[in-house]
Amino acid sequence: MKAFTQHLTFNTKETIEFVNVTEMIEKIVSESKVKEGLCLVSAMHITASVFINDEEEGLKNDFKKWLEEFAPSGKKYLHNLTGEDNAHAHLKRTIMGREVVLAITAGRLDFGPWEQVFYGEFDGRRPKKVLVKILGE
Amino acid sequence: MKAFTQHLTFNTKETIEFVNVTEMIEKIVSESKVKEGLCLVSAMHITASVFINDEEEGLKNDFKKWLEEFAPSGKKYLHNLTGEDNAHAHLKRTIMGREVVLAITAGRLDFGPWEQVFYGEFDGRRPKKVLVKILGE
Amino acid sequence: MKAFTQHLTFNTKETIEFVNVTEMIEKIVSESKVKEGLCLVSAMHITASVFINDEEEGLKNDFKKWLEEFAPSGKKYLHNLTGEDNAHAHLKRTIMGREVVLAITAGRLDFGPWEQVFYGEFDGRRPKKVLVKILGE
Numbered sequence: 001m002k003a004f005t006q007h008l009t010f011n012t013k014e015t016i017e018f019v020n021v022t023e024m025i026e027k028i029v030s031e032s033k034v035k036e037g038l039c040l041v042s043a044m045h046i047t048a049s050v051f052i053n054d055e056e057e058g059l060k061n062d063f064k065k066w067l068e069e070f071a072p073s074g075k076k077y078l079h080n081l082t083g084e085d086n087a088h089a090h091l092k093r094t095i096m097g098r099e100v101v102l103a104i105t106a107g108r109l110d111f112g113p114w115e116q117v118f119y120g121e122f123d124g125r126r127p128k129k130v131l132v133k134i135l136g137e
Numbered sequence: 138m139k140a141f142t143q144h145l146t147f148n149t150k151e152t153i154e155f156v157n158v159t160e161m162i163e164k165i166v167s168e169s170k171v172k173e174g175l176c177l178v179s180a181m182h183i184t185a186s187v188f189i190n191d192e193e194e195g196l197k198n199d200f201k202k203w204l205e206e207f208a209p210s211g212k213k214y215l216h217n218l219t220g221e222d223n224a225h226a227h228l229k230r231t232i233m234g235r236e237v238v239l240a241i242t243a244g245r246l247d248f249g250p251w252e253q254v255f256y257g258e259f260d261g262r263r264p265k266k267v268l269v270k271i272l273g274e
Numbered sequence: 275m276k277a278f279t280q281h282l283t284f285n286t287k288e289t290i291e292f293v294n295v296t297e298m299i300e301k302i303v304s305e306s307k308v309k310e311g312l313c314l315v316s317a318m319h320i321t322a323s324v325f326i327n328d329e330e331e332g333l334k335n336d337f338k339k340w341l342e343e344f345a346p347s348g349k350k351y352l353h354n355l356t357g358e359d360n361a362h363a364h365l366k367r368t369i370m371g372r373e374v375v376l377a378i379t380a381g382r383l384d385f386g387p388w389e390q391v392f393y394g395e396f397d398g399r400r401p402k403k404v405l406v407k408i409l410g411e
Contacts, residue, residue: 001138001275001411003310005379036140038177038272040312040375044386046327052235053183053227058215062224063231066208071340078332087336090327094337094370096231098326101177101238101375103270105142110268112181131384133377135312135410136272137138138275173277175314175409189372190320190364195352199361200368203345233368238314238375240407242279247405249318273409274275 004032004134007044012124016067016092018060019119021050021130025102026109028132035107037136041117042099044129047089049096049120067092067122089122096120104136141169141271144181149261153204153229155197156256158187158267162239163246165269172244174273178254179236181266184226186233186257204229204259226259233257241273278306278408281318286398290341290366292334293393295324295404299376300383302406309381311410315391316373318403321363323370323394341366341396363396370394378410 006028010019025041041050053059070091077087100117103110119130143165147156162178178187190196207228214224237254240247256267280302284293299315315324327333344365351361374391377384393404 003410005310005377005384036142036272038175038270038312040377042375042377044389046386046388051231053231054216056216056219058218059224059227062214062216062228066228070207070344077336079328079330079336081332082330087333090333091336091340094325094327097234097371099375101179101236103142103177103179103268105270110142110270112183112266112268114183115181129386131377131386133312133379133384135310136140173279173409175312175407188368190368191353193353193356195355196361196364199351199353200365203365207344234371238316238373240279240314240316240405242407247279247407249320249403249405251320252318273277 001137002034006132008130009127010119011127012121015124016064017121017124020055020116021119022117025117029104029109032134034104034134034136037104037134039102039104040099040133042131044131047086047093047123048128049093050100050130051096051118051120052100052115054114055116067095086123092122138274139171143269145267146264147256148264149258152261153201154258154261157192157253158256159254162254166241166246169271171241171271171273174241174271176239176241177236177270179268181268184223184230184260185265186230187237187267188233188255188257189237189252191251192253204232223260229259275411276308280406282404283401284393285401286395289398290338291395291398294329294390295393296391299391303378303383306408308378308408308410311378311408313376313378314373314407316405318405321360321367321397322402323367324374324404325370325392325394326374326389328388329390341369360397366396
């Protein structure tokens, strides 16, 4: 059994931003030399997500608008009484998810035709980490 | 360490449909001969889900109605300017989730009393795949 | 390869309650003696969640209020025609998620600075189980 670990750091320009990390993950899978296994990709911060969806600009904007409707940044939250202003970002990340678990088959991500992995930032403009952990053989 | 991979194909009659796949997954776990391990079940398409909930007809309809409220199919989405009409399906799948990770203990799914695995289709009537990847011993 | 399994039982005082289980999971990881691996923590009941967020009282109350807005307990649901009154709890758990997959690196949970694991109960006051399954070496 092999285990392979990498920590990536992101520092987005926008407060809310989706970064396509598919190629980075593919590269890490290749470096791991794991042929059959599972690959966890998870946000290490609780106002960020890792999720799988479509690399299509319109849809990415639909997601941002939709999340703002369900967790408005301007609403009053108890969390923000602590001096924070990011309660909405905790809620948005919850809808989008913390992590994805990917299959590695024959040394590659075993993906459907449109699956792309994104880092979703909801309270950005500071360095934040993503964990990639591969287990297999 | 053993790895076992299967790809299932679904072609639902309805655009939005939940298919109980628990027995299929149990059969694959049994075929894998893995006694202790983890089993990833994930939708390979980004307008479909794999999730765990209850085999109860009323609740399944509650879910469909609830998802339609939060991601209405008739709303205007930027994604649909590309010629697609399935932006709502990408949002619905996001709420329901892409994947589940199941435990295998003593050769069987280590499940609670009501856990049932569903394939959730939100833009159906064409063939779509689900991945089952088992890692263990 | 090592596999390590534990089932925890929770019986919350409140119908809706979040229990911080981070220390329990850390203890199980330590007992497993797995140095490199993956750790699944999942709710075995379909009206409960396991999720990762912040140990901050205000935010926990924001979450509860927010979930009640999107899945009101007093609304009419088809599921409740079966004699149940917990349809809302199935929906709330869906937003918060069934499971988390954690990385174990150098014998410890490989966590970001604020990551805390919670058991989320949405239909409590009776015993319910959580599964912890560790795979690694």
